Amino acid sequence: MVSERGEEEKHPFHVLAVDDSNIDRMLLERLLTFSSYQVTCVESGDKALEYLGLVDIHQQNECERSSPLSSPSSTQLSCESLSSKSEVSKVNLIMTDYSMPGISGYDLLKRIKDSSWKDVPVVVMSSENVPSRINMCLEGGAEEFLLKPVKLSDVEKIHSNLISSTNYSPCEENAIAEIEKSNNAKREGSEIDKNCSNGNKRKATVGTSLDLSDRRPRVQELPVS
Incomplete structure (x- = not known):
């Protein structure tokens, strides 16, 4: 069994891929895996926030009010699992679809840039070529805006940009x-x-x-x- 430290050494790039489309997630995972990335796929912006440990204020208050002497509730377990994930997971890149039910890709981008994960590059993807949407995401801190379907050349371009802009x-x-x-x-x-x-x-x-x-x-x- 490979340890988490061993996985990080084997895969120096860990990508969190967010897309509500199962087909698009499978395609993106295949492209990233082909490029030797470690990939974690989630199906919504909410799941991405959970994975990153960005809990809502309401959930944080629930965690603080929960007594450690009482039996652990589902809320406590959720908070503990999110906290542990944020401590052990190292994410080097986040790729998210723009149009998703609930939290959109732009909303996820803003939440990430206002958090402790603000230095992690975020790439937004969309099947619609809308200039105003593209500009909004880039001005909001997105590293890149890709049009679907994402191609291997897009992944290689992102890889080159990350290497040139990051000290390892x-x-x-x-x-x-x-x-x-x-x-x-x-x-x-x-x-x-x-x-x-x-x-x-x-x-x-x-x-x-x-x-x-x-x-x-x-x-x-x-x-x-």
């Missing part, structure tokens, strides 16, 4: 270098497979032409009298 420890830099090496190997492997496939097709074509020429009937020259 030597251990983290070595892990980042390993991720980039792994991603380059995957891309090169894909190109090699493509080239080999094209080469095999060319060989098959040449082989066929040679076989056909060998099968052509040969004309014998008759002696001239």
Whole structure:
């Protein structure tokens, strides 16, 4: 069993992905996992706030009023679980959909930027290209605004921007270098497979032409009298 510390060393980038669409969450998780990220997916802004430990004032008051001598209520358990999550989880990037029921991506962005997680980059995603919405999110502190469907090139661009704007420890830099090496190997492997496939097709074509020429009937020259 891998420890939490071991997971952080193996995956220096931990992404919290927030989207109410199951299909979009699966696609985003697949892209991020392919890029060697550690990914945690949640289906709403409320779940994201819970994961980050950003409890509402009402819930905080409930926790404070709860007596430690009494039997733990569901509220107490919820507060304890949220507190423990915020202590052990290290999130390097938050990617959230804009249009979600309840807390929208913009509302989540504002809550994050007004909290202890304000230094964590937030990327907002949307299937609608609305300039006013894009400007509002960027002015509100979003690192980037991506149009869906998110592509691998978008993830790689974000990765490059994070590396250039963040100071990492030597251990983290070595892990980042390993991720980039792994991603380059995957891309090169894909190109090699493509080239080999094209080469095999060319060989098959040449082989066929040679076989056909060998099968052509040969004309014998008759002696001239």
